[in-house]
Amino acid sequence: MTDRPAIRVLAIDDEPNVLNMLSRVLRRTFDIVTASSEPAGVAALQTRSFDIALVDYSMPHMTGVEFFEIARRIRPEMIRVAVTGYGDQPELLDAVRTGLCAEIVWKPWKAVDLEATVRRLVGAPTE
DSSP states (O other): OOOSOOOEEEEEOSOHHHHHHHHHHHTTTSEEEEESSHHHHHHHHHHOOOSEEEEESBOSSSBHHHHHHHHHHHOTTSEEEEEESOOOOHHHHHHHHHTSSSEEEESSOOHHHHHHHHHHHHTOOOO
């Protein structure tokens, strides 16, 4: 048993298969909450704090960048990461440049790389 508090992760994606995979991969190590839409993600932010959010860039209600702007107002301390397969989004690249988004994780991602990215960004030790 460890004395370290669990790292709280919010994962948002509108594709059920991707969301299930994120949950399966990350729940072994982190305290993960999933949301299948941006409004559900905003609701989660309003009731709970998270260390990091992994957010699909392209979703039906808003872009990941629009979600990050809302998230920054609600939970400014939370690390925000875009998960996307779209590499040529100037808005997303600007969000990284300005600090709105800490990093981009490119689809398809590997489980070991995703876990390592979360650990690195939140400053958690590797196991």
